[in-house]
Amino acid sequence: MVKSRYFEESVKQAYLEGKQPLFNMAKGPIPGEMHLSNGQEPCAAGVCAHLRPGDFVTATHRPHHVAIAKGVDLKAMAAEIFGKMPGLSGGRGGHMHLFDPDVNFSCSGIIGQGMGPALGAAVARQMRGDEHVAISFIGEGAANQGAFHESLNLAAIWNAPVVFVIEDNSYGISVAKKDCTAIEKNSDRASAYGISGVFVPGNDPDAVYDAAGDAVSRARRGGGPSLIEVETYRLEGHFMGDAEQYRPKGEVERLMGIDPIPIYRRRLADAGVDSALLEAADARAKKNVDEAIQFARTAPAPEASDAFEKVFT
Amino acid sequence: MHLRKCLLNRIVAKEDEKLKNKAERRLTIAKAMSEAIAQAMDADQRVLVMGEDIGKLGGVFGTTQGLLEKYGPERVRDTPISETAFIGAAVGMAASGMRPIVELMFVDFFGVCMDAIYNLAAKQSYFSGGRVKCPLVIMTSVGGGYGDAGQHSQCLYATFAHLPGMKVVIPSNAYDAKGLMTAAIRDENPTIFMFHKALQGMGWLGTEPRAITSVPQELYEVPLNKAAVVRTGRDITLVGFGVTLHHALDAAEALAVDGIEAEVIDLRALAPIDRETVRRSVAKTGRLVVVDDDYKSCGISAEIIAMVCEDPQAKLRSAPTRVTHPDIPVPFSPVMERAILPTASKVEVSARNAVRGFE
The missing domain is CATH 3.40.50.920 (Rossmann fold)
Known part of the structure; x- marks a missing residue:
């Protein structure tokens, strides 16, 4: 969680270079949209703690926390975000399209798109007869997509070893969940497909860990798919540059007050975890991230002609 | 002289035998497609087929005849009417080492699942710098001429050919159908395999006799990029x-x-x-x-x-x-x-x- 947070803060800093005082998305070392995951770390950490490199994960347009939790190569990922040659795809994909086959991770800029591939990857693992599973992270907005309902049904009838994890940060860009979703908890929709559905309140990594543990072990032992909805918060806008006028007054301040990272740090300290251990974890995360960002900044840019490569393999 | 005559007779007999074999092996495009898929499934355990009505029915256009009986429901999967989910699933299977063949019954239906095709399947290679492969065949029927109206008679060749990251082929005869299908299954990239209903050789759709050709028993490839x-x-x-x-x-x-x-x-x-x-x-x-x-x-x-x-x-x-x-x-x-x-x-x-x- 701390590595992810520090990574996002470092990316944010680099992203804003050249974009102030006048915000121009094309300027600076990182162009394009930037969706940061600050605040949503418990979803990624709590689920991915159960995963092995051979487990398959798809994430959303807001992918960094999940990628880091799944073990994606941090330097190659940072270089991709900076559009550099040693990036995961050599700068062809950027921050919304991170693919690392070494740890079976991918993400997409299209809402709900990763659900089908995750269930297919799960079926492939089922057919091979090993115990690997697939996880598809989606936002709460994706639960209103056709892909969501089609995938839940198909996963259920094929008993696929897949877990669908909804990161409910309560906004689809500017539209609140309560204004666009017919029911309060999307996890209730699992019952329509005869599978387990659990709502995890409180943006709590331990509670996510427990719920994911049940779902992942059920999938591993052939018990079929599950749906988990995690109540979480994004502490930043939908994307960098978002004026966030849709938020009620005082919401950001309130959310900052329940930032999961200091809360969890206190919980660990209260449980008797040595503060030196926590500081060492912080220092390690900072060092890894600093090295990755430095690597990305100094890495060579791709050749323009590289754009014509890798359309096919 | 006698020897020459004997040799000549033998050559003639051989040619006759060849012709006989050829005569026995005249197939429709539908049969040629089914045969290519079956032989690919024999040769490679990673090949599987999914789609609507491709199991017991053998495909509405006869593209998967006999496959369920031979290979069972795990490798020949009838799907719900959920193109987004099953084409998406095929991409996840392909990324996980399988070689799925998916039928999109009518090309007209692409409207409900185009994202899984052009934004997902067609960009796996590019977004991964060539490290994630997508050996996927989507076979789909095209064309009208039999009074099926505007949502079951379109061709939409250009719609698919316009978008980078996919190969698009269409056979005019059974020989090419088997060879193109074999090449598409073996290719590491997504291929849209279109087949025209008027050529399929299904009795109820009429038949173009020229499309029924002799087809070799063995697997062979017709290149995916050659006129x-x-x-x-x-x-x-x-x-x-x-x-x-x-x-x-x-x-x-x-x-x-x-x-x-x-x-x-x-x-x-x-x-x-x-x-x-x-x-x-x-x-x-x-x-x-x-x-x-x-x-x-x-x-x-x-x-x-x-x-x-x-x-x-x-x-x-x-x-x-x-x-x-x-x-x-x-x-x-x-x-x-x-x-x-x-x-x-x-x-x-x-x-x-x-x-x-x-x-």
């Missing part, structure tokens, strides 16, 4: 593919009666298009008619004409023309549909005008 010159001629080039190839061939036969020698090209591959073969032919004939049963504007026919006009070697003796479906939905009434679809006589008229115009 074929199926008739040579000096006066005009006729370009077709799928059913329109047969319109072009019929027209060429009619033109030949009057001494007009048409060269006929079967494109076979719509993406990438074999520009070289088309340009070489037009450089020789100087005249071009393209036949395409897809909508006219921004289509394959426009691309063919443009690539010829862009060729500095082309010495055009008449303006290139095209015979296409007009820019309207496919009408239901046979009176209207017959009138608007490309036909051999329309191709013949265009060709005669092209030749006559510069005499």
Whole structure:
């Protein structure tokens, strides 16, 4: 969680270079949209703690926390975000399209798109007869997509070893969940497909860990798919540059007050975890991230002609 | 002398045997597709088939006949009517080492699942710097002419050929169907395998006899990027593919009666298009008619004409023309549909005008 947070803060800093005082998305070392995951770390950490490199994960347009939790190569990922040659795809994909086959991770800029591939990857693992599973992270907005309902049904009838994890940060860009979703908890929709559905309140990594543990072990032992909805918060806008006028007054301040990272740090300290251990974890995360960002900044840019490569393999 | 006669007899007997085998092996496109898939499944455990009604029914257009019985429900998966989910699932399977073949029953249905095709399957390689493979075949029926109206009769070749990251092919006969299918299954990239309903050889859809050809028993490949010159001629080039190839061939036969020698090209591959073969032919004939049963504007026919006009070697003796479906939905009434679809006589008229115009 701390590595992810520090990574996002470092990316944010680099992203804003050249974009102030006048915000121009094309300027600076990182162009394009930037969706940061600050605040949503418990979803990624709590689920991915159960995963092995051979487990398959798809994430959303807001992918960094999940990628880091799944073990994606941090330097190659940072270089991709900076559009550099040693990036995961050599700068062809950027921050919304991170693919690392070494740890079976991918993400997409299209809402709900990763659900089908995750269930297919799960079926492939089922057919091979090993115990690997697939996880598809989606936002709460994706639960209103056709892909969501089609995938839940198909996963259920094929008993696929897949877990669908909804990161409910309560906004689809500017539209609140309560204004666009017919029911309060999307996890209730699992019952329509005869599978387990659990709502995890409180943006709590331990509670996510427990719920994911049940779902992942059920999938591993052939018990079929599950749906988990995690109540979480994004502490930043939908994307960098978002004026966030849709938020009620005082919401950001309130959310900052329940930032999961200091809360969890206190919980660990209260449980008797040595503060030196926590500081060492912080220092390690900072060092890894600093090295990755430095690597990305100094890495060579791709050749323009590289754009014509890798359309096919 | 006797020895020569014996040898000759043996050669003749061998040829007879070959012909006999050939005669026994005349297949429809539907049978050729099924056979290619079955043999690919025998050769490679990673190959599986998914789609609507491809199990017990054997595919609405006969593309998966006998597969469920032979390979069982794990490798031959009937799906719910959920194209987004099962085409998406196929991409996840392909990324996980399988080689899925998926049927999208009618190409017209792409509207409910295009994201999984052009934004997902077609970009796996690019977004991963070539590290994630997507060996996926999507086979889909195209074409009208049998009164199925505007949501079950479209071709949409250009819609798919326009988008990078996918190969798009369409056979005009059973030999090519088996070879293209085999090549598509073995390819590491997503391939849209289109098959024209009018050529499928399903009794209830009518049959083009020329599409039923002799097909070798063994697996073989027809390249996914090569057109074929199926008739040579000096006066005009006729370009077709799928059913329109047969319109072009019929027209060429009619033109030949009057001494007009048409060269006929079967494109076979719509993406990438074999520009070289088309340009070489037009450089020789100087005249071009393209036949395409897809909508006219921004289509394959426009691309063919443009690539010829862009060729500095082309010495055009008449303006290139095209015979296409007009820019309207496919009408239901046979009176209207017959009138608007490309036909051999329309191709013949265009060709005669092209030749006559510069005499």
